[in-house]
Amino acid sequence: MKSILPPRFIVERDPDRCIQCQVCVNQCGWEVHYYDPIDDVVRSYDERCVACHRCVVFCPTHALTIRERPLDYRRNANWTPEVIEDIYKQSETGGIVLTGMGNDKPYRNYWDHLVLNASQVTNPSIDPLREPMELRTYLGAKSDRVEVDPDTLELRTQLAPQVPIEVPVMFSAMSYGAISLNVHEALARAAAEAGTLFNTGEGGLARHLYEYKDHAIAQVASGRFGVHPDYLEMARVLEIKIGQGAKPGIGGHLPGEKVSEPVAATRMIPVGTDALSPAPQHDIYSIEDLSQLIYALKEATRYTKPVSVKIAAVHNVAAIASGIVRAGADIVAIDGLRGSTGAAPKIIRDNVGIPIALAIAAVDSRLREEGIRNRASIVAAGGFRNSGDVLKAIALGADAVYIGTAALVALGCHVCQMCYTGRCSWGIATTRPDLSKRVNPEIGAQRLVNLLRGWSLEIKEMLGGMGINALESVRGNRLHLRAVGLTEAEMQVLGVKPAGM
Amino acid sequence: MKDLQRYQNRYGDDKVIEACGLFGILDTAGRRFSGAEVIQAMALMHDRGNGLGGGFAAYGIYPEHADCYALHVMTMHEQAREQVEAFLRCHFDVVKGEPVPTRPTPDIVDPPDLHRYFVHPRRDEASEVSEEDYVVGRVMEINSGIDGAFVFSSGKNMGVFKGVGYPEQIAEYFCLESYEGYMWTGHNRFPTNTPGWWGGAHPFNILDWTVVHNGEISSYGINVRFLEMYGYRCTMQTDTEVLAYALDLLIRRHHLPVGIAAKVLAPPLWGEIEAMEPEERRLHETLRQVYGSLLMNGPFTIIAAHEGEMIALGDRIRLRPLVAGVKGDRLYVSSEESAIWLVCPDVEATWIPVGGQPVVGRLGETPTPPETASAYVMPMGASLDMVKVEA
Numbered sequence: 107m108k109s110i111l112p113p114r115f116i117v118e119r120d121p122d123r124c125i126q127c128q129v130c131v132n133q134c135g136w137e138v139h140y141y142d143p144i145d146d147v148v149r150s151y152d153e154r155c156v157a158c159h160r161c162v163v164f165c166p167t168h169a170l171t172i173r174e175r176p177l178d179y180r181r182n183a184n185w186t187p188e189v190i191e192d193i194y195k196q197s198e199t200g201g202i203v204l205t206g207m208g209n210d211k212p213y214r215n216y217w218d219h220l221v222l223n224a225s226q227v228t229n230p231s232i233d234p235l236r237e238p239m240e241l242r243t244y245l246g247a248k249s250d251r252v253e254v255d256p257d258t259l260e261l262r263t264q265l266a267p268q269v270p271i272e273v274p275v276m277f278s279a280m281s282y283g284a285i286s287l288n289v290h291e292a293l294a295r296a297a298a299e300a301g302t303l304f305n306t307g308e309g310g311l312a313r314h315l316y317e318y319k320d321h322a323i324a325q326v327a328s329g330r331f332g333v334h335p336d337y338l339e340m341a342r343v344l345e346i347k348i349g350q351g352a353k354p355g356i357g358g359h360l361p362g363e364k365v366s367e368p369v370a371a372t373r374m375i376p377v378g379t380d381a382l383s384p385a386p387q388h389d390i391y392s393i394e395d396l397s398q399l400i401y402a403l404k405e406a407t408r409y410t411k412p413v414s415v416k417i418a419a420v421h422n423v424a425a426i427a428s429g430i431v432r433a434g435a436d437i438v439a440i441d442g443l444r445g446s447t448g449a450a451p452k453i454i455r456d457n458v459g460i461p462i463a464l465a466i467a468a469v470d471s472r473l474r475e476e477g478i479r480n481r482a483s484i485v486a487a488g489g490f491r492n493s494g495d496v497l498k499a500i501a502l503g504a505d506a507v508y509i510g511t512a513a514l515v516a517l518g519c520h521v522c523q524m525c526y527t528g529r530c531s532w533g534i535a536t537t538r539p540d541l542s543k544r545v546n547p548e549i550g551a552q553r554l555v556n557l558l559r560g561w562s563l564e565i566k567e568m569l570g571g572m573g574i575n576a577l578e579s580v581r582g583n584r585l586h587l588r589a590v591g592l593t594e595a596e597m598q599v600l601g602v603k604p605a606g607m
Numbered sequence: 608m609k610d611l612q613r614y615q616n617r618y619g620d621d622k623v624i625e626a627c628g629l630f631g632i633l634d635t636a637g638r639r640f641s642g643a644e645v646i647q648a649m650a651l652m653h654d655r656g657n658g659l660g661g662g663f664a665a666y667g668i669y670p671e672h673a674d675c676y677a678l679h680v681m682t683m684h685e686q687a688r689e690q691v692e693a694f695l696r697c698h699f700d701v702v703k704g705e706p707v708p709t710r711p712t713p714d715i716v717d718p719p720d721l722h723r724y725f726v727h728p729r730r731d732e733a734s735e736v737s738e739e740d741y742v743v744g745r746v747m748e749i750n751s752g753i754d755g756a757f758v759f760s761s762g763k764n765m766g767v768f769k770g771v772g773y774p775e776q777i778a779e780y781f782c783l784e785s786y787e788g789y790m791w792t793g794h795n796r797f798p799t800n801t802p803g804w805w806g807g808a809h810p811f812n813i814l815d816w817t818v819v820h821n822g823e824i825s826s827y828g829i830n831v832r833f834l835e836m837y838g839y840r841c842t843m844q845t846d847t848e849v850l851a852y853a854l855d856l857l858i859r860r861h862h863l864p865v866g867i868a869a870k871v872l873a874p875p876l877w878g879e880i881e882a883m884e885p886e887e888r889r890l891h892e893t894l895r896q897v898y899g900s901l902l903m904n905g906p907f908t909i910i911a912a913h914e915g916e917m918i919a920l921g922d923r924i925r926l927r928p929l930v931a932g933v934k935g936d937r938l939y940v941s942s943e944e945s946a947i948w949l950v951c952p953d954v955e956a957t958w959i960p961v962g963g964q965p966v967v968g969r970l971g972e973t974p975t976p977p978e979t980a981s982a983y984v985m986p987m988g989a990s991l992d993m994v995k996v997e998a
Contacts, residue, residue, distance in 0.1 A: 225825070228624040228626070228799055228823050229624070229822075229823040229825055229905050229906060230906060230926055232924070237924060238876050238878065238924075240876060240877055242877050244892075244896045246896075248896055248897045249897055250897075251861045251897065252861065252863065252893055252894055252897050252898065253861075253862075254862075254863055254864065254867055254890070256862065256864055259864065259866075259867065259890070260886070261886070261889055261890045261893055263893055263897070265893055265896060265897070268892075268896055474832055474835065474836055477836045477837075479836060480836070480897070572825055573823075573825040573904070573905045573906070574825045574826065574904045574905065575904060575923075575924060576899075576902055576904060578826075578829075578895070578899035578900060578902055579825060579826035579829060579902055579904035579905075580826075580829070581829060581899075581900070582828075582829045582832055582833075582900065583826060583827075583828035583829035583832075584828055584832075585621045585622070585827060585828030586825075586828060603621075607619060
C-alpha cells in the first residue's frame with residue numbers, strides 16, 4: 107500500500123561543507139543517509155528521518171541541518187496534522203499507533219505553575235558553599251515513635267529496613283531490552299558513584315551487573331522476566347510493578363526482534379520470542395493479593411529489603427496508595443501522566459492518567475489524614491526535567507523522585523520518540539550490538555553522575571535560600587510553595603496558597 | 608470553632624515571624640526568689656523587642672495550691688468569663704477563682720479581663736484518658752470553642768503572665784515582683800506581622816510546659832503537618848506552638864529523655880552521626896529517620912521549662928544567640944551575656960553552647976559548666992555601675 111504519510115523532516119546537506127566522508131551513513135540507525143557510488147555522493151531519504159540528530163552531531167564539517175518540513179494543511183483547530191496523520195497510519199496498518207517516551211501534549215505542567223520560597227531578612231538564608239547541606243534520604247517504612255530506655259538510653263525501636271540515598275533522585279525502571287546493556291551498566295555505575303539507586307525494570311539484570319547490587323532496585327512485574335532467588339537476593343529494594351505512567355492499565359511488550367541472546371538469557375525466555383507482560387499480575391486481582399505478594403517477597407528475602415509498589419497516577423490514586431501502604435508496602439512509587447516508556451499505545455499515553463504533582467499532593471495528604479504517612483516512603487516519577495521540578499515534588503510530599511527521560515537525555519537521547527522501534531541511533535533504546543556499543547558505560551556513567559551532581563548543587567542552593575539545611579525540612583512543607591495561575595480547585599488539591607498570600 | 612488566626616495572624620501569613628530576647632533562671636536547690644532579677648534582665652534586653660509582647664513563666668509560685676491546676680484565663684468580655692466559669696464548673700472542681708492581681712500601668716492599654724482558677728479535673732477515674740490529656744482537651748475546648756476566652760496557663764504550681772507591651776511593663780502590670788518561684792523565664796517579643804494579641808505573647812504554655820522562643824522555623828510547614836498526624840491542632844500559626852507540641856509529644860507522650868528530644872529538634876549532621884560509635888549512631892539514625900519532620904530548621908533559640916527542669920536549646924548551626932552561666936546552685940540562660948552579668952555580677956562561669964547541644968538544669972542537680980566554659984574575671988576598668996537599667 108502506498109503510504110500517504112508525508113515526510114516530517116527535511117535533511118539539508120550543505121554541498122560546500124559535505125566532504126562525502128559517510129559518517130552520517132554509518133551513524134544513522136534509520137538508514138536515512140546512503141552513499142550513491144555511481145555519482146560518488148552521499149544522499150538522504152527524508153521520509154526516514156526521525157530528527158534524532160545523531161548525524162548532525164557527528165558530522166565533522168557540520169554540513170547537515172534537520173528541519174521540520176513545512177506542510178500547510180488547511181488550518182483547522184480540530185483536525186490538526188497530528189490527528190490526520192495518525193489516521194493515515196492506522197488506515198495503512200490496521201493497528202494501534204505506538205509511540206515511545208512520554209506524553210508531549212500541552213497539559214498544564216504544574217511545576218511551571220508553582221514557585222519556591224526564599225528567605226529575606228527575618229530568617230537568614232544559608233550559603234551552601236560555607237555551611238553543610240544535607241540531602242540524604244532514607245527510603246523505607248518508619249515507625250510512629252522511637253522508644254529509648256530512659257536509664258541507659260539504649261534504643262529499643264527496631265525499624266524496618268532503611269535504604270539511604272545521598273541525592274533524592276533515582277533512575278527509573280528501564281528494562282534491559284527496552285534499553286541497551288551498556289545503558290543499564292551506565293545507570294548502575296552512576297547510581298553507585300552518586301550514592302543513589304537504579305531500577306532494573308521488568309527485564310531482570312545481567313549477571314555481571316550484580317556488582318552494583320547495593321544500588322539496585324529489582325523490579326518484579328507481571329511477566330516475572332528474570333525473577334529468580336539470586337535476583338531478589340541481590341537487590342537493595344524490591345519493586346512490584348502494577349502500573350506505569352505512560353500506559354496505565356496496559357502491559358508491556360518487548361518485540362521478539364529485540365529479544366537477542368543476552369536479553370533472552372537475562373529474561374529467561376527463548377531468543378526471538380515476544381516478551382509479553384500482561385496488564386495485571388495474574389496472582390494479583392485484589393489488594394489482599396497484593397499484600398500476599400508483598401509478604402511473599404519479604405519472606406523470600408528474610409525481611410531485609412523494603413518492598414516498593416509502583417502504580418500509575420490515576421483518578422483514585424490517594425485511596426489506592428492508602429490501600430497499598432496498608433497492604434504492607436514500604437515505598438509507594440507513583441508514575442504520573444508524563445511518565446515515559448519504550449513503547450506505548452499513543453492513545454493511552456496521551457489520554458490516561460493524571461499529572462504527578464496532583465497525585466503526590468493527594469497521596470501525601472491522604473496518608474497524613476489517615477496517620478500512616480510514616481509507614482511508607484513516597485517516590486514520584488513522570489517527567490522530571492530539572493532540579494526545580496524535583497524540589498517542588500519534595501515540597502509537595504515526595505521523599506524522592508525517579509528520572510527516566512532526563513537520564514537518557516544525559517546519555518545523548520534527543521527525544522525523537524521512536525524508542526519502540528529499537529533503532530535508536532544513540533544506542534540507548536536498542537539491543538542491536540552495533541548501535542548499543544555507541545554508549546560507553548564509563549563515559550555514560552560520568553555524564554549521569556555529573557547531572558546528579560549539578561542537580562544536587564542546585565537543590566542545595568535553593569534549600570539554602572529557604573534557610574533550610576536538611577532536605578527533610580522541606581519534604582511535605584507546602585508553605586514553601588506558592589501557585590501562579592492555578593484555579594482554586596487545583597490549589598486545594600495541591601495544598602498551596604496563591605502567590606502573594 | 609473560633610478563629611484564633613483572626614486575632615493572632617490577621618493577614619493569614621504562613622507563620623508569625625519573630626526575633627526576641629530570652630532569659631531564664633533556675634535555682635537547682637529549689638530556693639524560691641522574686642521575679643526582680645528576671646525582670647531586670649529582660650529590661651536590659653529592651654531593644655530585642657518592639658513592644659508587641661512580653662511575658663514570664665514562674666514555677667513554684669502557688670505552694671498553697673500545689674496540687675491544683677492553675678488555669679490563667681483571659682477573657683475579652685463579661686459573657687466570655689461567664690461561659691468559661693460555667694464550663695469549668697462542669698468539668699472541674701474549682702477550689703478557688705479570683706482575678707489575677709494587676710496594677711494600672713500607663714503603657715499597658717486595653718488589657719483583657721484576667722482571672723485564675725485553681726482546679727481539680729472532674730474526670731471519670733475509669734477513663735482511659737490520662738489526667739494530663741483530660742486537661743489538655745478541656746483547655747483546647749475553651750481556646751477553640753468559647754469566643755473571647757483564652758487559657759494562657761494551665762500547669763500546677765506555676766503560672767504564665769504575659770501580654771502586649773515590653774516585658775518590664777508586663778511585669779509591672781502583673782505585680783511580678785511580689786511572686787516567688789524557684790525558676791523563672793522571660794520573653795521580649797519582636798514580631799513582624801502580628802497586631803499584638805495578648806494570647807500571642809510568650810511564654811507559650813500547655814500543662815506545666817512553657818516555651819519562650821526567638822527565631823523563625825523554616826521547617827514550620829512540615830512540623831505542623833507531622834504534629835497533625837498525632838492529633839495536635841496548630842491554631843496559632845506560631846513557631847512556638849509547634850515547639851511546645853513537639854516537646855509534649857516527644858517527652859510526655861513518647862517518654863523520650865530531654866537530651867534525646869533535643870536531638871530530634873536539633874539533630875547532629877549526618878557526618879557527625881557517621882563518626883559515632885555503632886550504638887549511638889544507630890540511635891541518632893533512627894531518631895532522624897522517624898522524627899525527621901520534627902527537625903526544627905532555621906534560626907531558633909528556645910528556653911523550655913516544666914516542673915523542676917529548664918532546657919535551653921539553640922538551632923544546630925547556631926543562628927540565634929544563647930549564653931549560659933553558672934553561680935553556685937543557679938543556672939542562667941540568656942540571649943545576651945550582659946543580662947547574666949547584670950543579675951549575677953559574680954557569675955562563676957559563662958559559655959556559649961554549641962548549636963544543638965541543650966543546656967539542661969534540674970532541681971537537685973548542681974549545674975556544672977562544660978570544660979569549654981570561661982571562668983570569668985571582670986575586664987580591667989569595667990564596672991557594673993556602667994550599666995544602669997530601670998526595671
